[in-house]
Structures are given as C-alpha cells and as structure tokens.
Amino acid sequence: MKKITNIVSLLATCLTVSAAANSTPSRAYELWEAEPAPNRGRSNWEATKDSKRPKSYDRDWERWSYPIGNGYTGVSIFGRTDTERVQITDKTLHNKGMYGKGGLTSFAELFIDFNQDAVENYRRSLNVNEAIAHVSYETDGVAYQREYFASYPDNVVVIRLTADQKGALSFTVRPEIPYLELKQRTGSITAEGNLLTLKGTASHFNCNYEGQIKVLNQGGSVVADAKAGTIEVNKADAVTLLITTGTNYRLSAEIFSNSPTKKLDPKAFPHEAVSARMQTAQDLGYAALKQRHLKDYQNLFGRVSVNLNARPSADPTHVLLEKYQKGKTNTWLEELMFQYGRYLLISSSREKSLPANLQGAWSQDYYTPWSGGFWHNINVQMNYWGAMSTDLSECFEAYTSFFKAYLPVAQQHAADYVRKYNPKQLTEGGDNGWIIGTGANAYHIPSAGGHSGPGTGGFTAKLLTDYYLFTQDPDYLEEVAYPAMLSLSKFYSKVLVPHGDQLLVEPSASPEQMTNAKQTKGMPGQLKGGRYYVTAGCTFDQGFVWESYSDTLAMADALGKDDPFLNTIREQITRLDPILIGADGQIKEYREENHYSDIGDPKHRHISHLCPLFPGTLINSERPDWMQAASKTLDLRGNKTTGWALAHRMNSRARLGEGDQAHEAYQRFICERTATNLWALHPPFQIDGNLGTMGGVAEMLLQSHEGAINILPALPAAWSTGHFDGLVARGNFVVSAKWTDGAATAISVLSRNGGECRIAYPGIGKATVRDSAGKKVKVSHDGNDRIHFASAVGETYTFKTIQ
C-alpha cells in the first residue's frame, strides 16, 4: 500500500548527501509584485452574507498585503508610495467578538504619507528566507528603499527607510486606532518628540492596550504634531521606525476561569513593559536588531529544504499563481508555498506567545471571522500538523503553554460533562479528566458537544503525543504528555456507554455534519442537536478514544508506569469497534449508516471519520481493507471544498501512499483556495490551509507513524526528481533524501536522540549503511524493504546501494 509502484529497485545510483541539519535552504524564496497592494478603502470592502461573519471585509488587505510577525504581533504591509498602510494586530487584544465570548480585533493602523504618486521601478517583496519585506522605487531621481521585519528576540517591529541621496526622506507618520466609532474600545493617540503612543481599553475584558511608535531619524528633523497625533519627518537621510505593542493580558488559569470583567486586572497597564522593550530596541539600534532577528529566524527556517526540481520563476507572485491556476502547474510555486507555510508558522507561533489562531496573527477586522479563535474541531490542530516534521517543534511550545493554562477549566468542563451525560460515572470532587470543545479563544475555552463530539479532546491530545514522539523530550513525556493522555483517557472512560458488547461515546457528533428529517427517517440516530446530527459512537469520537487510549498505553510503557487505571483502558480499547466499512466500501461516518451519505452532506468539508487515518494511526498499512475503504471515502467525498479541508484530504492521501491524489489536492488548494499573497482562503482567509498543506508536503516525503521511517511514501509523478534535507521523523531522526525518476538515490539520517533506527523503503535491504567515519554499520533486516540498526546520538548515517 505504501510502496511507490513505479520504483523497481532501490537506490539505483549512489550520490553523496550533505549533512541534514541547519543548512539554510539553498534556494531563495520570495513573494513579489511590481505594484503596491491596493487599498481602496472601506467603501470597497466586500459585503458578507453570513450573519456570523463581519458585515464586510477588506479584500485588499486579505489578498494583497504581505504579513510579517513575531508570534506576538502581526503586521500587514501594503508597500504603498502615496500613503503606506501598515496594519498591526496584537494577538491578545480582544473585544466581544461575534459570539459574545471574545474575539480578536485589529490593534492599530499606521499610515505613512509619502505623497509620491509617480514612481518608477517599483518593487515590493517578502523575502521568506530572511523574514524581511522590502519596498523599492524611484521618483524625482531618488531611489528609495524600505525594509520591514518583526523581531521575536526583541519583540519589536522594525521599519527602515533609506534613500540614495541625503535629505530625501520627508513624510508624515500617522497612526490610527480603528473602530473607535463602534464603541467597544476607548483610545487616544499622543505625539511627543519622536514618540507616538496609542492607548486605551477594549471594554469587554478590560483589556488595556498600548502601542508605541518611535521615529528615529538620521539627518533632517522630526516634528510632533500633538493635536493631530502625528510626526512629521523632514529631509532625513535615513529613518528607523520601531513599533511595540502590548496589553494587560497574561496567559493564566484565571483567564479562562474568571468572568469576563475579572479576567484581566483593569489597573494593570502595559505601559512599562512596552516602554522598556522600546528602549532596549532603541539602544540596540537597527543593525543589531536586524542581525538578532536574522539569527533567530534563520536558526528555525534554515533547518529544512525541499527541492522539487523546479526552475525558479521570475514572475511576480500573482502571475505565477495565475499561470498555475490556468493549468501551467509548476513545482516552484509548490516549493514556495511549503516554505511560506513554515514562514507563517514561525511568524505566528513562538514560545511565550499565544498559539497561531485561525488567522495566525493577522486581523484587520473589527470582528475577525470566527472570532480569530482557536477552533478545536480541526483548525488549530491543523496549524501544527507540520510543526514537528519540518523541525519547528519550538513553535508548538506556544500551544503547550496554552494547554497548561486552560487545563483547570478543561477539567471543570469534563466534570460538568460527565455530570450531565453520564452522572453515575462522576467522581465527585475527584479526577474526571479534561475536555475541550470547538470554539476557544485567548480568553475562553468551551466544553465539547453540540456539532462536534468529545473527539475534539483526542484531536488536541494527538499533538501532545506527537510533540513527544518527535522530540523524545523525557521531561515533556513525564510532565505534560503522559499526564494529559492519562487524564483525557479517564474522561473518555466515563462517557462511554455500553451498547451490547461495545462501548460507544454518547452523545456523539461528527463535526458539523448536518442532516435533515428526511435523511434520518427510520434511522436509530436521534436529531438531538437541531440541525446537527447527534448520535452514539460516530467514527470521529470512537476513533479519538482509540487513539488516546493507545497513546496512553504506549507512553505508560515508555515511562514504565503502572497506574491501575491502565487496566480499564486495556479492557475498554478492545470494545470500541471504531472502524466499520459500509455497503459502498466506504469508512462509515456513523454506525447506523449503510450506504455512503445515508446521513449528512455527501460533500461535507469535514472528513472527520478519516481522522483515524490522519492525524490518527489506527487506519494503517496493517489493515489494507481499511486503507482501501479510506481511499474510497475520499473519492466519494471529492475535492470541491474549502482551503483547510483540502489540506486534510492531502494529508490523508499521503497516508494512503496516494502521491498523485495528494498532489491533486495540493494543486486544487493552490488553484482555488490561495490568494495572491499566498494566504489560504476558506474563504475568507484562514491560516490553517497554509499550515496544513505545508505539513502535507512533508507527509508526502516522509512518514514515521508506523514504527519506521518511511522514505518518500507518497511521491507523485509530478515530483519525480528532487531532494529534501532536514525533515524530522518520530524518534528525533533528521532525514535527507535525494531521488531521480521516482527512485531514491541517496538517503541520510542524523540520530539526534540515539535509539533503534528503522527505515522502510522498497529494496532498502540491499543498501549499505555507513556512519560519518565511513564505517559500515551492522543492520538487521525485516525482509527486503525494512532495516533497523542501533543509532548513536549525534551520528549521521548514509545509505548506499548494493546493486
């Protein structure tokens, strides 16, 4: 199943492979345009029909601006020469949001009036290798340059303006606090000396915010206009603008447990922290800030390269995309999108910041679509699908901190849930585990239920498990992953209801799948949830109980733990009966389904019943019948769907070893759900599609969920020649591979953690394995297609063919 059929023999030729880790991708990736982003103003904003979305949204921002970010602050750059627009988001600033539970809202707008209309040789770009945006143009015989970056180590946004002639820089810096007229926040702007300060309060959570913009000029002068709240720069040689943002938000258990007005201390102001950061940034100066930014960013970004043998394109990005959409597919854009996904993850999710939200770290809205929340029935998990495999596990630390903070409320939710649905199982005052439902945000986590069953908890926990499996961090296993899994399993054990010999989650709902009375006529399932179909033991819920139980047992083994509750899991896991095949050869979404789509929308974006295939591991090559049924299900569901939904299909196809179909889902995503700034469109913009397809590329090239490292498990014909360096496999092995005409020609593995290294690839049994000193390594064979050997920490092994 996982084999690539067009590969007959392994490693036809031997090529040397460079060391895997920390080699900056050799190729230069950038987005660029020969025009600034349009900014046609609110009158051009597009109306939305959906009552749950903002009334209108700004397509110019969404489709043309370039995002930079440092995990805390997201910035969208238009690169204009008349009036530049720099829109600023701080992930902690929330108003009431569209559901009344809180939602991300735009922090500020920074306008810079240059009044330069007739410009030549204009170019704006986003350099993905450096995380720096550039603007350059000429006017009146002067060449102007701008650089924009968001530094994580110094938590500051830097804009550097230069010209090739002295005294050529004159402009007005004019910030704005958006949406004041809608009365959910107060705000004022002061201008003093070279400092602009924006401050106020978003009332719903008493969120006090402050933003500072410092205008540092070389040559010329700066003049503050206190009344207008602006700073004018006159005839400077060069200018550095520094931007810092902050609020009184502190990630803590109280954020989730307290009532809206008690979540934050109304008397706490971010002024000192924001000012201190500004001072540090100013003291460091532009050159040091840039160097520190590059060091930090490139340490992460430079770890992985994927080369699909494309010829780099010289087209502006929107032309590149248009050509692709017209059928001129090219792997250059596919490579670029992959690295752009890694860029977006690094820019929106860093240790100590909040996790990447539904829009990453970017929102120009009053009410961000779906509140800019952490949606737990697939979206936030998808954000991290590629984190570990593309060697960005540090980015997941933001989610771990978030998890730790919300855990007490998740425990409360679990107790309430058991009390409501299965009161006999409640351990009053004791441990009932934890659970999280779909619509979370920085201030609130909901309980499970409604349109998505409690499988949402297992969906989340899979990330904790994977973080451990990839990093092999023993402290994480002991302190975070194992306790979380054990506790989640406790919760699940309390919501399973006996149905004959089986134990079924009840109530149970396959996320957002709807039905109607006609469809359910004569069905045992009950329409308890209104338009959403609620039943017992749907595959999504049963599957995630299985995954959680299985992961808990594996971790207990790894730690040598012997909790008495493990016996309950050992007994219950045999009674879940999670995977059933229906009359059309499909994986059933519901136990009571016979033919495909007896219940629900046959083209639904969610494919929740395939979660046991991906990100789960229950459907795997040991069960070819299930693999085949999963493939059939994907055929039936089709690819006419939203951005993130294509990403799930892509990853699922990769798990099936269906490289061409995985590639087709990727192509569709690029053709139909990608904006000209390469942001993913649901539509509207959601970051999950970017990050999910990024993970999908890695999943096509390397897998490790079946106890071995599978090299090139889902290589499509379109990627017949190429190489990758630095992808990570579970066990913390860093892998590189080179292939020609669909056949691997060189493989190398760096063992970061030691331990048994298992490699699967057709014909690998014939290969010779050597360590970095060239010494032949003794390997054991499991047939011709699998080998294993004991690896040493820090050692790199290369594989060569024996014909």
Ligand code: FUC
């Ligand atoms: C899930 C999806 C929707 C949307 C929302 C943010 O609920 O079903 O399509 O992506 O999250």
